Amino acid sequence: MIRDVLLVARKDLRLEWRSRVGVGQVLPFALLCVLLFAFALDVDRGVLQEATSGLFWVVVLFATVLVVQRAFAIEADDGVLDALRLSGLAPSAVYLGKVVAITVELLALEVVLWLAVAVLYDTTLRGWGLLAATVVLATLGAAAAGATYGVVGLRLRGAETLLPLLLLPLLAPVLIGATSASDVALGRSAGPGWPWAAMLGIFSGVYLLLGSVLFRPLMEDP
């Protein structure tokens, strides 16, 4: 099982390494968002510093939509989905492999994005333990929910434009939890931060479980 998961994840990451879609398209888009927020919100009144965590996580959610779309677009052509079905891999292994690959790609993007907001929004990164836990758990949750919806887009032709509408309301708790926990880590708000991280962990656990179970009907249905 773990071998299969890693097999799928390695395949996806190798494809990303060779095509550089994430590095060449999604990452520049995310950085563009960081700029656009600066244009939209007054740069001289400290709004950006105040809102750093929230803006950061909104950008991550947008990037998640793109990365998920890409992760399943590579399965769409030439009957790859059928090949995957026939490969003998358990659907849950395919799902978890996708989740791992999406998580790794998003984590790489987030590292660059944190550096960008630290510099451009004049934010000092601290509270490393909580920040790291938040980043990992929120990303895992977004990837877990995203991978389930990604295959929906694959099954329904013309549903690509629907992915944001399906995915983003579901990720509202992730945005709330990740922003609040990051605010605490960065010292922007008082109060306990770890309960938020725990909520993100529960979210990830629930959707990993659901995704593993529900991926089979999504993938195997004629």
Next chain:
Amino acid sequence: MTIDPTPVAPVAPPVDVSPSGRRPAPTSTSSRATRILGALSLAGIVALAVFGLAITPPDAQLGETIRILYMHVPTVSAAYVAFIVTAVGSVLYLWKRSEFWDLLAASSAEVGVLFFALTIFNGMLWGKITWGVFWRWEPRLTTTTVLFLTYLGYLAVRRIPTSVRTRATVSAVIGILAVVNIPITHKAVDWWRGLHQEKTIFGTVDPEMQGTQLFTAYLGLTVFLLLFAWLVIHRFRLAWLTERAEERSLDDAIAARRAEGVEEVAP
């Protein structure tokens, strides 16, 4: 072969004989049971309006705005019932693979979205009177709006043209994911607004409501659950007939093409 000597009364030709020879479909989605259910819910709405607007006294704390709650609480409750029905239908579809559960889930979600829209609307009216603005980030109202958008996504998925089976499978999965998100969103939004406790719609209702107020509250709940059942049954039958009509038009088209072929071959 014997010939029956008794003259046979001429049989009236069917009103609508389709090329595939199918019988005409029913022209209505109502039955005796739904007519009774409909009459009960309509009478109930009238009674609720009379009790809610005229007979009950204004609340000690909420004043006249409590009258909005006689509708607000029932609409939101019926919506949650609707989404639970959708989730149950979705699970049973994936298990049994029967059209019934798929269409029930879909019909229930549609009525649920309608009730959620009503909830947000009458919640905003309450807000305008109580807070002076239509919108504040009151936890319940915020949660309702997020979930409303989630289920709009569910309905949008159902409108994408694809095979019946794929549509049913995909929407069943979304119906399950969405219902699991309800408690998580609730908790997250509650915590998010935790430091900004303000007058909320549910937080201020007197727990010791009694007399006509209590009666009206329960009357509203009953009426809207009846209304929900009535609407879902009709919506389900309509969805069922739509499926039959699509099958039939396909059969008719095939039969018509076949008939053309026979005409061409015939001398």
